[in-house]
Amino acid sequence: MTPGINLQQTLSRTMLAVSDEPQLIYVLLEAHAEGVAQQLPKLPLNLCLVLDRSSSMRGERLMQVKEAAARIVDQLGPDDYFSLVVFNDRADVVIPAQRAIKKSDMKAAIAQIEAAGGTEMAQGMALALQEVQRPFLTRGISRLILLTDGRTYGDESRCVEIARRGQSRGIGLTALGIGTEWNEDLLETMTASENSRAQYIATAQDVVKVFADEVKRLHAIFARQVHLSLETRPGALIRSLDQVRPFIAPITIVEEEERRWAANLGDWPDTGVQGFLIEVVVPVLPVGDHPLLKLTLRYHLPAANLRDQVREELIRISMRPAAEVTQRVDATVRHWLERLVAYRLQASAWQHVAEGRLAEASERLRMAGTRMLSVGDTALAHTLQQEATRILRSGTASEEGRKRIRFGTRGLIGPVASDERETGT
Amino acid sequence: MIVCPNCVAKQLDGTIFCTECGASLIDTGPPESTRELDAAAVVSHEPSPASSLLSDDNAPSDHIVALIVVSNRRRIEVNLSDEVLIGRADPTRGIIPDVDLGPFGGYDAGVSRRHAILSYRDGTYRVEDLGSANGTFINGRRIEPMRATTVQPGDEIICGTLLLRLEVHHRKR
Numbered sequence: 398m399t400p401g402i403n404l405q406q407t408l409s410r411t412m413l414a415v416s417d418e419p420q421l422i423y424v425l426l427e428a429h430a431e432g433v434a435q436q437l438p439k440l441p442l443n444l445c446l447v448l449d450r451s452s453s454m455r456g457e458r459l460m461q462v463k464e465a466a467a468r469i470v471d472q473l474g475p476d477d478y479f480s481l482v483v484f485n486d487r488a489d490v491v492i493p494a495q496r497a498i499k500k501s502d503m504k505a506a507i508a509q510i511e512a513a514g515g516t517e518m519a520q521g522m523a524l525a526l527q528e529v530q531r532p533f534l535t536r537g538i539s540r541l542i543l544l545t546d547g548r549t550y551g552d553e554s555r556c557v558e559i560a561r562r563g564q565s566r567g568i569g570l571t572a573l574g575i576g577t578e579w580n581e582d583l584l585e586t587m588t589a590s591e592n593s594r595a596q597y598i599a600t601a602q603d604v605v606k607v608f609a610d611e612v613k614r615l616h617a618i619f620a621r622q623v624h625l626s627l628e629t630r631p632g633a634l635i636r637s638l639d640q641v642r643p644f645i646a647p648i649t650i651v652e653e654e655e656r657r658w659a660a661n662l663g664d665w666p667d668t669g670v671q672g673f674l675i676e677v678v679v680p681v682l683p684v685g686d687h688p689l690l691k692l693t694l695r696y697h698l699p700a701a702n703l704r705d706q707v708r709e710e711l712i713r714i715s716m717r718p719a720a721e722v723t724q725r726v727d728a729t730v731r732h733w734l735e736r737l738v739a740y741r742l743q744a745s746a747w748q749h750v751a752e753g754r755l756a757e758a759s760e761r762l763r764m765a766g767t768r769m770l771s772v773g774d775t776a777l778a779h780t781l782q783q784e785a786t787r788i789l790r791s792g793t794a795s796e797e798g799r800k801r802i803r804f805g806t807r808g809l810i811g812p813v814a815s816d817e818r819e820t821g822t
Numbered sequence: 823m824i825v826c827p828n829c830v831a832k833q834l835d836g837t838i839f840c841t842e843c844g845a846s847l848i849d850t851g852p853p854e855s856t857r858e859l860d861a862a863a864v865v866s867h868e869p870s871p872a873s874s875l876l877s878d879d880n881a882p883s884d885h886i887v888a889l890i891v892v893s894n895r896r897r898i899e900v901n902l903s904d905e906v907l908i909g910r911a912d913p914t915r916g917i918i919p920d921v922d923l924g925p926f927g928g929y930d931a932g933v934s935r936r937h938a939i940l941s942y943r944d945g946t947y948r949v950e951d952l953g954s955a956n957g958t959f960i961n962g963r964r965i966e967p968m969r970a971t972t973v974q975p976g977d978e979i980i981c982g983t984l985l986l987r988l989e990v991h992h993r994k995r
Contacts, residue, residue, distance in 0.1 A: 409838060418823055421836040678834065726838055726848055738839040764844040771846075 400701060402620060402665070402694060403431040404710045409730045414719035415684055419632075424675040424712060425730045426692070427642070430667035433619045437700040441537035442615055443478040444469070445494070445529040447521050448510070449545040450483045455512040458546060458575060461601040465608035467504045472612045473497035478537075480528040481507065484521025485514030494531040518545060519552035522559040529568060536699040538618050538664065539568045542611060544604075545584075546576040553583050560587040569593045569664070571611055573811070575601065577796040581803055591663030594646070597804035598811045607811035617666035620696040620706075625673075627658040628691040632680030641733040642672030644808040645740045665696075674733055682716045689714045732772060739768035740806040743781070746788075747799075755792055759785040765806065777805045824962040827892075830983045847962060885990050887942070891926045892978075892985040898926075905941035908981060909934060923984060932956035932982030939970075940988075947973045947988065956982035 409423035446466055450459065466481065473479055480494035481503075491506050525541050541563060549556065560570050569592030572584040584595040598607055627635055627650075635658045640646040650660040665671055677690060690712040697704045742765035749758035766781030784798040794802075804810045824833045828845035837847050887902045898921055900906055909919035910928040912935045921940070923933045934954035941948045948970035951958035958965050959980040965971040973979065975990035 410836065413836065416835060418835060421834040423838065679836075724848065731838060731848075734838055738844050742844045761844070768839070768844060 400432040400436045412715045412717045414722040420679045426673045428671045433667040441476040443539040445480040445525045447525040447543040448483050450512050451485045451516040457601045459512045461604040465605040466507045470503045478532040482525040488520040488524040516547040516549045518549035519555035542571045544573045547578050548580045564590040591661050596809045617668045618664045619667045620665040623662040623696040625660045626693045629656045634678040636676040641674045686715045739765040759789045827978045888989045890987040902942045909937040931984035937981050
């Protein structure tokens with residue numbers, strides 16, 4: 398079997414009733430690697446840890462972070478590069494970029510890190526970006542992993558600018574927030590790009606696992622610069638495209654020319670499933686089977702020296718007289734859509750809070766709670782209910798509740814579930 | 823076109839969750855927005871399951887039929903010996919419907935003076951839209967005017983944008 402990406406499509410309804418109005422259909426697109434693990438060597442990693450060592454990190458948090466950093470060193474192979482930058486009011490290089498060979502020296506340096514001072518994240522980011530660009534890799538994965546527990550004041554826009562500069566050069570950012578004090582708007586803005594994401598670490602005990610999982614995921618990357626283009630039939634419209642597996646992320650999709658839409662999907666690991674939900678407006682069509690969408694997935698397989706691999710998929714829709722059509726909706730599509738709807742509801746709730754429309758905000762959170770309850774996340778549903786009530790009473794959500802909701806609805810409270818779910822219920 | 827039973831936003835056919843309020847638009851048990859209502863609405867009756875379905879017995883006097891105005895949880899009992907007119911009272915024109923939605927925000931919600939007929943015959947409830955200006959919807963789906971369409975106890979009936987729910991309880995003897 399040639400290594401590559403396998404695509405699977407599921408429609409919310411396989412048949413639509415003929416109608417004199419346009420209709421909405423949801424397409425779940427699931428992708429997984431095929432024949433990769435056996436045939437392709439791993440891509441080398443070039444990892445830079447950017448660690449907050451402000452005084453609030455003292456104690457359990459810093460201990461766990463140092464433990465986690467040492468574990469990462471253990472996970473790396475001789476082809477991988479590693480560097481470590483710490484910051485408080487200033488930034489220092491603790492481990493300059495080098496191959497992960499002298500592991501005991503690296504761990505000794507990690508053990509020396511002490512907490513003190515304030516939080517000036519931009520300094521740390523700038524130094525880390527410089528460090529991660531030192532090694533020359535022809536086909537490796539470069540990545541910054543940032544961990545912070547506090548707010549940085551005054552240099553937020555510089556942080557975003559540095560993150561963007563890295564992303565434009567193919568250097569992704571994983572931003573991890575620990576505790577309840579950090580600025581989730583900032584971390585989400587810094588990571589609003591493919592190959593980047595923010596994640597919430599609710600308790601210090603989770604740090605080691607979150608770091609280890611991330612390195613494992615980066616090691617598993619096999620397809621790079623995955624690009625999706627969608628060609629619609631005349632009259633059809635793409636209303637939205639969102640990633641739903643392994644976590645929820647809205648994706649920018651643009652109509653590049655008439656009826657041709659395009660989106661960048663980043664780098665993919667060969668473990669688990671990448672799932673996407675597409676909302677398509679189907680135009681008025683006569684009885685019969687019709688092509689609706691042509692999907693083209695284009696990607697590189699650097700480990701096999703293969704560029705511009707292409708996988709195509711045609712999505713067809715069947716129009717039938719109303720009497721022959723059931724209203725049954727595919728359960729898997731419904732499951733992922735329901736999670737996505739909960740995420741969208743909470744996002745609009747925060748918007749309403751910012752505009753002072755508290756009753757609407759509370760209503761949105763309550764409905765998000767209903768959605769999460771329906772998909773089986775009782776704990777998060779409970780948090781949503783609590784914060785809905787709190788907003789009505791006090792006009793604001795709690796720091797922790799807001800973070801749990803923002804990251805929980807996306808599936809990004811660490812450690813992230815391994816997403817082995819294959820079918821919905 | 824479907825109308826969200828929770829927030830009355832207009833949605834494309836095939837939509838599974840309302841894009842405005844997130845309510846489910848496909849039938850999976852009782853509508854979420856009215857869950858609280860069931861308990862509150864039944865208190866005036868002998869205890870009986872809120873969703874009890876009709877028995878084969880088709881004598882309407884065995885049932886208590888009511889329309890619930892979901893937005894303010896008001897309950898309008900209906901004497902359904904044959905059929906009732908749903909609409910908005912206009913004494914100057916001599917229109918006095920059996921179910922007057924005027925006091926329930928009917929004007930703002932676009933309820934016509936002669937909006938629809940609710941009937942009960944041969945064990946079946948039916949709603950017929952009388953060519954109203956803003957239409958009648960059953961469970962979010964617009965019904966054809968001038969044609970009696972079957973409704974089940976628990977179904978949502980929207981007149982214009984006013985959301986009602988049909989409730990039927992067995993009367994214990």
